[in-house]
Amino acid sequence: DAGITQSPRYKITETGRQVTLMCHQTWSHSYMFWYRQDLGHGLRLIYYSAAADITDKGEVPDGYVVSRSKTENFPLTLESATRSQTSVYFCASSVILPSGDTQYFGPGTRLTVL
Amino acid sequence: SQQGEEDPQALSIQEGENATMNCSYKTSINNLQWYRQNSGRGLVHLILIRSNEREKHSGRLRVTLDTSKKSSSLLITASRAADTASYFCATDTQRGAQKLVFGQGTRLTINP
Numbered sequence: 327d328a329g330i331t332q333s334p335r336y337k338i339t340e341t342g343r344q345v346t347l348m349c350h351q352t353w354s355h356s357y358m359f360w361y362r363q364d365l366g367h368g369l370r371l372i373y374y375s376a377a378a379d380i381t382d383k384g385e386v387p388d389g390y391v392v393s394r395s396k397t398e399n400f401p402l403t404l405e406s407a408t409r410s411q412t413s414v415y416f417c418a419s420s421v422i423l424p425s426g427d428t429q430y431f432g433p434g435t436r437l438t439v440l
Numbered sequence: 441s442q443q444g445e446e447d448p449q450a451l452s453i454q455e456g457e458n459a460t461m462n463c464s465y466k467t468s469i470n471n472l473q474w475y476r477q478n479s480g481r482g483l484v485h486l487i488l489i490r491s492n493e494r495e496k497h498s499g500r501l502r503v504t505l506d507t508s509k510k511s512s513s514l515l516i517t518a519s520r521a522a523d524t525a526s527y528f529c530a531t532d533t534q535r536g537a538q539k540l541v542f543g544q545g546t547r548l549t550i551n552p
Contacts, residue, residue: 369528371539384539422538
């Protein structure tokens with residue numbers, strides 16, 4: 327876990343505000359991911375990135391924007407936060423191995439939208 | 441939609457007993473992975489089993505995979521209080537895509 331960090335760890339915001347969650351990894355892993363975790367839904371993929379400047383949608387991308395100008399950073403922006411985006415957000419990274427990829431998760435950001 | 445479904449949703453056992461969790465999935469896979477999540481923390485990778493493997497061991501962990509039944513099980517032997525956590529299976533269905541689909545998890549409680 328020491329190689330992937332998220333900030334802030336806790337965030338409270340109001341409906342309609344823009345919020346950016348930061349993710350930084352020190353391993354130079356090519357792939358990075360954003361998930362949200364909600365009771366009853368497990369982890370759901372929001373966006374992922376195969377490399378710098380390459381991003382793609384996951385299962386639940388609506389209302390979110392990502393960018394990846396540098397390999398080590400993968401910020402997630404909620405353009406206009408809604409109460410339904412209250413959740414715990416996890417960033418992860420992985421590297422391609424012949425045996426299959428495993429993902430390394432950050433500690434999470436707990437976001438509350440009032 | 442969820443690819444993997446864990447069973448049971450919650451499991452409570454005494455320290456020293458074995459814990460078995462099951463995962464079922466819907467589509468063909470390249471590999472299946474198990475992760476652990478301690479309360480308030482991120483997920484930690486435990487073990488990966490490829491679609492052409494039937495059983496794999498890692499310390500006190502034993503994972504089986506039955507592709508004909510589209511199911512996997514995770515056995516933790518000689519459980520310890522520190523094993524208290526949620527356990528998730530995740531399936532890799534698209535070769536090279538690095539995308540995993542997670543189940544909803546089994547919450548395991550080890551009672552001292």
